Amino acid sequence: MAHDEIIDHYSALARAAAAGRVVADCGPDAFEDGCFGAAGYDDTSALPEGAVRAGLGCGNPVAVAELRPGETVLDLGSGGGIDVLLSARRVGPDGKVYGLDASPDMLALARHNAEQAGVSNVEFLRGGIERVPLPDRSVDAVISNCLINLSDDKAAVLAEAFRVLRPGGRFGVSDVVVNHESNPSRRVVAERRIGCVAGALPIEEYRQVLARVGFAGIRITLTADHGDGVHSAIVHAVKPExxxxxxxxxxxxxxxxxxxxxxxxxxxxxxxxxxxxxxxxxxxxxxxxxxxxxxxxxxxxxxxxxxxxxxxxxxxxxxxxxxxxxxxxxxxxxxxxxxxxxxxxxxxxxxxxxxxxxxxxxxxxxxxxxxxxxxxxxxxxxxxxxxxxxxxxxxxxxxxxxxxxxxxxxxxxxxxxxxxxxx
Ligand SMILES: C[S@@+](CC[C@H](N)C(=O)[O-])C[C@H]1O[C@@H](n2cnc3c(N)ncnc32)[C@H](O)[C@@H]1O
CATH class of the missing domain: 3.40.630.30 (Gcn5-related N-acetyltransferase (GNAT))
Structure with a gap:
């Protein structure tokens, strides 16, 4: 799918969620089987129902980014804002969380959800993850949930994440990757099944692109097997300090x-x-x-x-x-x-x-x-x-x-x- 089609697709989901419809919400068993949504979280009780209902991720990056009070966080492709709101709770009133998304409908939904949650230490920015509208070295952690796989310029996305991180800053994202067992025709089937896999990188290539843009301490941990060589994964890396x-x-x-x-x-x-x-x-x-x-x-x-x-x-x-x-x-x-x-x-x-x-x-x-x-x-x-x-x-x-x-x-x-x- 081309970038504009992807954004139109998510804008339609955002409007459906804003109208009160469930766009992706499956039970933990279905999640294990590859249905994406908010079911990967265990700590959503304090969130507005609308934010949970709009969850379209493939994991729980907030749990792996080890966020600390006072930190500044950037969520790439923040959607309905579920990870931004969870992160805002972790960094507390002295911290700040930016959500970046290219879909105006998703941004409207996320702002509404933040208002419902009564959270003020968040800001939603409109833009592509390939050109982040934040200055160099301005955030402590970059998180993202099931989005980098969608970009047609992953090297630019990872270079931007490196640029905006402070030295010592962490990159901790949930994403979709493929392993050597994946073959293109089977991937299309898996893509239809989980709806979030277009253009997922092979694990080794992901590691190489991260290293090439400057990251160190790279760890890619597979978290769920969606069949046909397609996996959810947690990706960790650090900007050297x-x-x-x-x-x-x-x-x-x-x-x-x-x-x-x-x-x-x-x-x-x-x-x-x-x-x-x-x-x-x-x-x-x-x-x-x-x-x-x-x-x-x-x-x-x-x-x-x-x-x-x-x-x-x-x-x-x-x-x-x-x-x-x-x-x-x-x-x-x-x-x-x-x-x-x-x-x-x-x-x-x-x-x-x-x-x-x-x-x-x-x-x-x-x-x-x-x-x-x-x-x-x-x-x-x-x-x-x-x-x-x-x-x-x-x-x-x-x-x-x-x-x-x-x-x-x-x-x-x-x-x-x-x-x-x-x-
Ligand atoms: C799979 S959803 C994930 C949303 C959110 N992270 C979650 O877990 O619910 C992908 C989101 O990324 C946005 N998106 C897709 N491609 C993008 C791009 N290149 N730049 C910025 N946002 C993008 C979509 O509008 C959508 O909100």
């Missing part, structure tokens, strides 16, 4: 000059690398993995204060989960925890991307970098003695690596993928 006034986000083309300046400043210390001159931007990006490049930046000025990036160590399949990284913090901003935060976010992104080993080389004299890496689980594999000359002087390099704990516990094992006996 660094400290007041700073954020970690994916590196962009526009960061090029600042990233290379910091690179050159690091090389000028003589302790970062055998290189003496930073490459061109083209040289920098060639070979560095696009989904594993992050910057730490000032949230007010946009000034980049550090970066981390990784390259694949080999094109061979057996080493597909092994990367080599570099991390540079502006010399004027060191010892403020920026390196620690950047490296932590990078490690989390590597875990999400299925990387099993991160490796690098460090000059033994660079004790700050060594301490940082050891604090975050890297070990020294060995010393490569007098491995190269730097300004005409032979130097040693410590070879370090971090093995992913989740790969350690993976019984399927990378070994199964090893076909070539040559290391």
């Amino acid at each position: 660094i400290g007041p006034g700073l954020e970690i986000r994916p590196m962009r083309e526009a960061d090029a000059a600042q990233v290379l300046t910091i690179y050159q400043a690091g090389l000028d210390t003589g302790q970062a690398s055998f290189e003496t001159t930073a490459p061109s931007w083209e040289g920098f990006t060639t070979g560095r993995l696009p989904h594993l490049r992050y910057v730490a930046a000032d949230t007010q000025t946009g000034e980049v204060v550090g970066w981390v990036a990784a390259s694949a160590v080999s094109a061979r399949q057996v080493y597909a989960g092994v990367v080599e990284h570099s991390i540079y913090v502006h010399p004027g901003c060191q010892a403020h925890g920026i390196g620690h935060a950047l490296l932590s976010a990078f490690i989390a992104a590597c875990e999400d991307a299925g990387v099993w080993t991160i490796q690098s080389g460090i000059f033994p004299e660079n004790s700050a970098s060594l301490a940082l890496h050891q604090a975050l689980g890297f070990r020294i594999v060995g010393t490569r003695e007098r491995i190269g000359q730097h300004h005409g002087v032979w130097r040693d390099v410590l070879f370090i690596e971090r093995r992913s704990p989740s790969a350690e516990n993976d019984s399927s094992g990378a070994g199964d993928r090893v076909q070539d006996p040559t290391p």
